[in-house]
Amino acid sequence: MGDEDFSVKYGDKLPHKTRSLCPECTRIIDAIVYEEDGKVLIKKTCPVHGEVIDTYWESFEFYERARKYLAKEVKLTNTNTGKFLGHRGENCPMDCGLCPNHKSHTALCNIAVTNVCDLSCWYCFFYAKKGDPIYEPSIEQIRFMLSNLRNQKPVAPNAIQITGGEPTIREDIVEIVRQARLVGFEHVQLNTHGINFATNPDMVEELRDAGMSTVYMSFDGTTPKTNPKNHWEIPYSLDSMRKAKVGAVLVPTVIRGINDHDLGNIVNFALNNIDVVRGINFQPVSLVGRMPRHERESQRITIPGAIQKIEEQTNRTITKDDWFPIPCVAPVTDFVEALTEKPQYNLSNHFACGAATYLYLDKEKKKVTPLPQFLDVEGLREYLSEKTAEIKDGKNKKLVGAKVLLKLNGFIDKKKQPKELKFGNLLYNALVKHSYDALGEIHYKMLFLGMMHFQDKYNYDVERVQRCNIHYVMADGRIVPFCAFNVIPEIYRDKVQNEYSMSFEEWEKKTGKSISDIKYRRDASKFEQGEIYKNAYNNLVNYFAGGNSI
C-alpha cells in the first residue's frame, strides 16, 4: 500500500499511519494501526529486527466510537527543552522536556521520591535491588522540581502524585507532602501499596494534616492469589483511611490470565467501601522486557478487553456503552474556558489512552446505576459546544450561563436518576460556578471507574505520547510523559535517576538501614484473624446479583 492508503490525521479512520519504536533497538519506525477480525492491531517493521505485530485495542467497534472524542491541542507557551536546540519535536519521543510539539499540558504529574521499595513484586520495574544506585532527591531538589512544574504555562498543574518505589519508606515523607502544598498543588496524591497505613495508622493522619488529598493504592484483586501484594493489609489500610477521613483510589494492574477474572469483584469490593474508596483506576498491563508474540498475547489486555470483562462480571450492570474516552469532557472545559476567558485544565490526551465512567450506589435498594444511564452525555456535550460557540460569537455570558442552568436538568432522565442525587445542581456548580469543590462533591457521591493503559515498546504509538498528560518531573527539571519516562528508561528514568543517585553503600550509611532489613515480612495469619479482615472479605454485599451475599 502507498501512503495515500492510510489516514495520517489524528482521529481519522483506519488504517492509520503513525510512528512507533522497535522493541529490540528502540529505533523510531513507521507503524500502521489497522483493523483485522474485529480487533485493532499495530504493525511495524524494523530494518534490522523485522516485523512486529501487536494488539492495539481488542475491539474495532469501541475504537470507532472512541476516535470521535477529540480534544483541542494545548501547546505549552514555556517549553522546557532549551532554545539552543531550536527543535520542534521532530525526534519525538527522544527529546522530551516538554517540547513545543507536545499537545497537552500536565494534568497529573508524578514525582518519584525514592526507588527503594519494601516489596519486590515480579511485575514491577521500579525498585532498587541490592547494589543498585539509590535515588532519593533532597527536599531542596524536590522543591525545585515542583516549582518548575507549577510554572508551566498556560495552565499550571494542580495535581501531583508522589510516587516511588514506595514513598512511605522515606522518613521525611510528611515534609515532602507539605512542600507540595506549599508550592501550590491543590491535589496531592500519594501512590503507595498502603501496607504502612495498616501497620502504622497514625501515618495517615500525619500525611492528611500535611496536605495529602488522596491515597492512590495498589489493589490487584480480591483474593490472595490475584493480589499477593497487599491482600491481607488492605482492609486495615482502608480502616486507617476511613478513620482519618482520607479517600482512596484503588489501582489494579490488569493482566490477562492473572486477575482479569476478578475485575467485577474489585468493583464490588470498592462499592462495599464507598465511604472511603473514591474510585478505581484499572491499568491494563504494560509489557516491559522482551516477550515473543504468543507470550504477549497470553497476558495482553487493553481497555476494551477490560471493559468487556467488567460488563460480563457485573451481570451487565456496567456496560461498555457506559464508558467514555477521557477527552469526552472537552466540551465542558471549552465551555468553562469561554465563560471565564481563562485557559482551563484540559484533558486533551489521546482517545486510546483512557476511559472512564461513574457509578451511583443506592445502598438501601442495593442498586448500582452508571451515570450515563441517567445522563445524556452526548446531548450535553453537543449543547455545551453550541453554547461555547454562542459565547465566542459575542453573546452575553451571564445570559448563556442562565440558559445552561435552565436546560441542564433536561439532560437528566428523572425516572432513572437516583432520587437523593441532585446531579443537575452538581453539574451547574462544576460548569457555571467552575468550582473545584463541586468536582470533589461528585467524587464523594459517586464511585469513579477509570482505565489508563500505559504503553510499551510493542504497542507504542508516538501520537499517544505526544498527547500524554500524565507526566513525570525529573531531577534535572525536565517534564516527561509517562510513556517516554518508563518505556525508554535508558534515556529518561534510569539515566537521570542514576545521575542523581547515591551509591547503595552511601544510602545505607545515611539511613542506617540495609535493603534486606527494610523488606516487609508478613504475618498473614495475624491479619486473617482480625475482624477487620474478616468483615472486609467475608461479609460483602454483592451489588451485582440482587444484593445477595457472595
Next chain:
Amino acid sequence: MMGRKGKGVKVIDIPPMNLKDYGELPNYDLKLLKLRIAGLEEVRAGAHVQYNLYLNPNIIAAFVDYSTEQCFVVINDKEDKDSVIKLIEGLTVYSGSETAKYKALLETEEDVRYPDILKKRFNLELIE
C-alpha cells in the same frame, strides 16, 4: 575541570526552564558541539543518532535536526569530542534496502554553563 563566574562563557538556555528563579548560577565547563552529519534522510534517522548519543553517560543533551543535518551535543569534560564523532560514524543508516554509515564533521564548539541545581549530576564543586 571547573569554571567560574565571569569567565566569559556564553550563556545559553539549557533545560530546565525557569532558571531565573534560582538566581545567579555558577558556570561549569561543559562543551556544546555543533556537528554536521551526512546521511540523515529521514526524521527517524535523526532520532536514531540522538537515541544512541543519549546512551553515553557523558552526553548531557543531544539534538539532531534532520532537515539541516545539524547535530548539537552537550558533553561534560569526561567526554572526548572525537569519541562523539566515532560514536555517530559507528552507526548504520538504513534507508530502504540500502545500508550506509553516517559521516560526522565537527563545525564548532563552545563553552556553556549549567545551573547549580545540577552540580550533583556532574559531581562538581564550584570554585569561587
